[in-house]
Amino acid sequence: MIDARGLVKEYGAKLAVDDLSFQVQPGIVTGFLGPNGAGKSTTMRMIIGLDAPTNGTVTVNGKAYGAHTAPLHEVGALLEARSVHTGRSARNHLLALAATTGVGTRRVDQLLDLVGLTDVASKRVGGFSLGMGQRLGIAAALLGDPATLILDEPVNGLDPEGIVWIRNLLKALAREGRTVLVSSHLMSEMALTADHLIVIGRGRLIADVSVAEFTHRASSDLVHLRSPESERLRTLLVGPGVHVTSLSADRLEVLGMLSDRIGDIAAAHSIALHELVPQQASLEQAFMELTRDSLEYQSTTKAPS
Amino acid sequence: MTSTIVPPTGPADAGLSIPEMTTDEAARLRVTQARVIRSEWLKMRTLRSSWLTLSLAVASIAGVGIVIAWSTANDWNNMRPREKAHFNPLADPLAGFNLAQLAIGVLGVLLVAGEYSTGMIRASLGAVPKRLPVLWAKLGVFTTITLVTMLPTAVITFFISQRLLSSRHIQTTWSTPTVARTVIGIGLYLTVAAALGIALGAILRNVAGAIAALVGVLLVVPVVASALPQTWGDRINKWLPSNAGQALLSVSSDNTTLSPWRGFAVFCGYAVLALTAAAILLKRRDA
Structure with missing residues (x-):
């Protein structure tokens, strides 16, 4: 050791x-x-x-x-x-x-x-x-x-x-x-x-x-989904702290809500989901995210004494 | 040209059977001064430069001795009386030690500074983190090698050159006063020069710099100092390292040189001082 x-x-x-x-x-x-x-x-x-x-x-x-x-x-x-x-x-x-x-x-x-x-x-x-x-x-x-x-x-x-x-x-x-x-x-x-x-x-x-x-x-709560009723689902998901972007006619990108919760909401409203994919940050991204954060932390704030 | 695809072989799938030791073997892995000495001896003899430089030192003494004795003997009848009077059958054939001291000193520098220039020192000090055993081992190995090679070289060169000179009956003999001291003194002087090379290599950690310092101390400083006014020069010059050390090799002594053994002691003192500095720095500095 x-x-x-x-x-x-x-x-x-x-x-x-x-x-x-x-x-x-x-x-x-x-x-x-x-x-x-x-x-x-x-x-x-x-x-x-x-x-x-x-x-x-x-x-x-x-x-x-x-x-x-x-x-x-x-x-x-x-x-x-x-x-x-x-x-x-x-x-x-x-x-x-x-x-x-x-x-x-x-x-x-x-x-x-x-x-x-x-x-x-x-x-x-x-x-x-x-x-x-x-x-x-x-x-x-x-x-x-x-x-x-x-x-x-x-x-x-x-x-x-x-x-x-x-x-x-x-x-x-x-x-x-x-x-x-x-x-x-x-x-x-x-x-x-x-x-x-x-x-x-x-x-x-x-x-x-x-x-x-x-x-x-380091991974963010970013989820990609595909649904034939993407517009209806979109209105159901949007709320405080949750951002939804349309990627195409049937694809959405949801930021700020876990995939479990999205699945539950879709099920509760009988909306079919064809895809529900949590976007995990790659390790490389995670690494850069972390090191960048630390550098920003260092340059903007004083360490607590 | 045919191209063949070779399936990956070799270490990747050669099985990773990392050889393990028995507890008994592992218990015996103490680092000791004797082991570090063995390691340094192995290191020294496995470098081509060691043998090359050592041969150069031997060749300087023997070569110069034979050439001077042989040419003097051949030319004796044509030489002018004044030239004959100047000829010293002991010192002149042994003048090659001047070259040999450079070869030996440079090899001493290389044994230490060469490890810094290649990075080997990190492996050496990683294996022996107490560090000083490495310096003492290098010192012990190299001064021993120098003594056991240079002393016989000086003695043999003496006898060969006297044999050559004897054809003109201008030789001297081993039993003549100062002869034995001078011949053995060459071996001793070069041994201390070896220690000085090790110390300078360890202090400066840079091959070129340490060689320059060595040449400066042994050869250049005495030349520069000889330009001092005589009253100053007589007092100062005899204390310079190489002048003091070479008192041991001087045939006659007067007030401009130290007595042979006192001079040699002063030369040793310089080497001890340099080695002390080397030891302190080796212990203190980051490798």
Whole structure:
């Protein structure tokens, strides 16, 4: 489990992370979402102690990352920026990291196999494609059989096959009871992978919800319907807070009333409905809605003190 | 050209059997200084640049030694008396250490700053979040490598060059006073230069900048300082890092140089100072 409390990171005058608190639970994939520059990478770097927080604390399984005697067994991390010496071969890179914590050659070879780099294991990393680099980074993250995985934009540069592979890998890791935190700026990718979402914008927490709740919360009460008696139905539906627009002769768009209620009203007046479709916002829309709201909130009002 | 559609194979459906460890294996995953040293040794020997630069240092000492001894021996009968009087059978064939100190210092810089330029440092410090073990391991591995390669190189170069000079009976011998100290001193001097390279690499975190600083400290500052008026120069110059360190290699000492071991101690002092700064900065700064 990752536990961040009141994390603040300032780079000079720039506030990269602003009073961020959240918990990441084991056994599920948690998506860490936010627009570019929201502070995701900075937060991840603070979790593994590469950057020191200006304020606040973050612990992994109850201790600061650096306080663990076997750090690679606690957290495996894939950072967004490349963390490999270009002049070294993939296998030697992994062997060097493995050596720090006493992980043997056998596991290094198993992991090279798992990520599909066995054939190029002795090639210098400098010649690797972005996707191959990501695979190597994932192998490095798994070296210590860690209880927690932190992956910053792992699908970057991967081909579709690689993306599916990552998705399955993350789910498998979570199923084994590990804590999995994956950052992305692509909501659609997270919808397919994550169970829970932590959304940040401008370094602040915007949402800490399950994927299902996230979509539900951001979707508006917008319903499309089709009925042969659309005009009669229209007059029945219109009221305070309810707006009805004609889309065509038999189609209406209703804003401000749930589909259940519309169905009940139509039934009570014996009006046939051919279609009744609640318009759920796509995750992408929901995400933009949420992050935009937070930014507006920030720029127009002062935080309550 | 035929196009075939290859069904997706490989890792996507290679089964996701993530290799797991037994609790017993997992319990042994402590990070120790010895393990970090093993890691740094592996890192150093798996980079081509390490061997290239180290070979360059060996070749500088041996090559210069052989060329100078051989050409002097060949030319001895044609040389003018004044030239002959200037020839130093100990120091002249060992002049290659001047080049070697650059190669060694640059390799020291590369071992640290090279990790910053490639991003490797994030992986290194992620694996060893206490950080200082990484610096000490790099220092230990590289100074040891430097000592065990440069000391024999200096000794062997000495004996080869004396053998070449002996054809003209102008050689010196190991048992002559100051000879052993000078030859061994080259190994020691270069070992401290290695430490200085590591420290500068860690302080500046930038390959070009750290190399410039290294060249500046070891080579340029003494040249610039030699332009000082003599009364000042005599007092100041001997305390400059490379001048102090090279007191160990000087055949004669006067009041413009420190005594050999005192000078070497001062040189070591500079290295310790630089390493202390490197350690503090490594611990404090964001990686």
